[in-house]
Amino acid sequence: MQTNSTLLPRLRGKRQGGAxxxxxxxxxxAALVTPPSQAERLKDLASIQGVRDNPxxxxxxxxxxxxxxxxxxxxxxxxxxxxxxxxxxxxxVPPGTNMQLKNVxxxxxxxxxxxxARPGQNIDITVSSMGNAKSLRGGTLLMTPLKGADGxxxxxxxxxxxxxxxxxxxxxxxxxxxxxxSGRIPAGxxxxxxxxxxxxxxxxxxxELNTTDxxxxxxxxDAINRNFGPGTATALDARVIxxxxxTRPEERVGFLARIENIDVxxxxxxAKVVINARTGSVVMNQAVRxxxxxxxxxxxxxxINTDPVISQPNxxxxxxxxxxxxxxxxxxxAGGALQVVRGGASLADVIKGLxxxxxxxxxxxxxxxxxxxxxxxxxxxEII
Numbered sequence: 001m002q003t004n005s006t007l008l009p010r011l012r013g014k015r016q017g018g019a020x021x022x023x024x025x026x027x028x029x030a031a032l033v034t035p036p037s038q039a040e041r042l043k044d045l046a047s048i049q050g051v052r053d054n055p056x057x058x059x060x061x062x063x064x065x066x067x068x069x070x071x072x073x074x075x076x077x078x079x080x081x082x083x084x085x086x087x088x089x090x091x092x093v094p095p096g097t098n099m100q101l102k103n104v105x106x107x108x109x110x111x112x113x114x115x116x117a118r119p120g121q122n123i124d125i126t127v128s129s130m131g132n133a134k135s136l137r138g139g140t141l142l143m144t145p146l147k148g149a150d151g152x153x154x155x156x157x158x159x160x161x162x163x164x165x166x167x168x169x170x171x172x173x174x175x176x177x178x179x180x181x182s183g184r185i186p187a188g189x190x191x192x193x194x195x196x197x198x199x200x201x202x203x204x205x206x207x208e209l210n211t212t213d214x215x216x217x218x219x220x221x222d223a224i225n226r227n228f229g230p231g232t233a234t235a236l237d238a239r240v241i242x243x244x245x246x247t248r249p250e251e252r253v254g255f256l257a258r259i260e261n262i263d264v265x266x267x268x269x270x271a272k273v274v275i276n277a278r279t280g281s282v283v284m285n286q287a288v289r290x291x292x293x294x295x296x297x298x299x300x301x302x303x304i305n306t307d308p309v310i311s312q313p314n315x316x317x318x319x320x321x322x323x324x325x326x327x328x329x330x331x332x333x334a335g336g337a338l339q340v341v342r343g344g345a346s347l348a349d350v351i352k353g354l355x356x357x358x359x360x361x362x363x364x365x366x367x368x369x370x371x372x373x374x375x376x377x378x379x380x381x382e383i384i
Contacts, residue, residue, distance in 0.1 A: 042207075042220060043260035046241070049206035050197045054113040056154055056189075060144030061085060062105045062127065062136055062161070069105040069139075070131035078106040078131055085142070105133035109144050109157050111189050118194050122187035125157045129181040136183055137163045146189060157189040203247040205256070206240055207233075214238045215267030223264050271379035273368060280361040282368070284379065290350050291343040293376035295367055343376075 061081055070078045083093045111125040129136055139161055146155040163183040217235045224233035234242045245255050271287035305328045313319025342353050371377040
């Protein structure tokens with residue numbers, strides 16, 4: 001009995017220690033199962049100030065169209081442009097000459113000059129008709145200077161265009177697929193002038209976040225200082241980060257490459273619901289939440305039927321037949337029973353609650369606005 005009494009506390013102590021060990025294992029497993037916050041590369045969250053595209057635009061002529069060009073009587077600028085071009089080539093067109101051409105079209109040429117583009121490199125261009133040309137298929141763009149916002153010529157465009165559409169017409173009938181009045185010319189422009197960029201010549205670089213967020217910018221600053229040392233990055237505001245970089249140009253590229261590959265876990269996005277009133281599209285992010293509320297929504301429809309009524313006069317009365325219109329108007333309203341929308345802790349719960357209303361996307365616009373007004377929708381409502 002004495003031996004048993006002495007062994008009992010020891011067994012209890014072992015059991016207690018085992019229970020504590022099991023509890024620690026549970027906490028450890030829970031920590032391992034908990035998904036970590038997803039990190040993104042800094043190059044996906046921010047851009048380097050000064051590294052940007054520049055739009056280019058130009059006006060030119062497209063020739064070689066198969067009778068589908070501008071009707072020059074209705075587009076006088078096409079004739080004027082053609083006369084000026086022929087004059088530069090040494091061909092004089094007598095004043096007042098009526099040039100009825102069908103194979104020429106006036107076009108606008110647009111392109112984007114990428115950063116650090118050098119003279120001699122090729123860029124893609126987009127060509128769009130600005131007259132009444134039926135189709136630009138098979139046309140050739142003549143040399144067109146492309147200018148920037150400062151009025152300087154940065155590229156020259158020329159080449160054969162690729163049109164992704166197709167169409168045919170005969171005897172008043174017409175069939176068309178996609179767009180025939182615009183297309184692209186791959187590598188259709190040659191860069192003639194580069195845009196100089198003072199990228200950190202004084203040793204200071206600026207990073208601009210794609211979205212304004214104090215939490216994300218602070219996490220980015222901490223990540224940069226953790227990799228390059230304290231004081232390397234400083235947040236100027238909720239969008240711009242000032243980085244102390246190397247002053248030697250040969251070290252700047254490698255420094256920026258390392259910064260762009262730093263992983264940063266962005267702060268949780270603000271709850272937002274975006275509504276497109278023209279198309280009826282409703283898009284919401286995963287931070288949207290709703291509270292319990294009751295919603296009643298009924299559809300009101302008006303149907304108008306119009307039938308022709310012909311009044312025929314009696315024979316030999318000398319009257320005339322008169323045609324009139326008779327309309328019947330019906331007003332109907334669908335029943336809108338009061339539905340309870342339960343609040344949810346996830347986006348799936350929010351969607352499930354909204355689907356219980358059975359409303360189409362157009363009706364959902366009004367419902368979400370009303371839910372926002374009563375405070376049941378915990379999100380910012382943006383209508384575009």
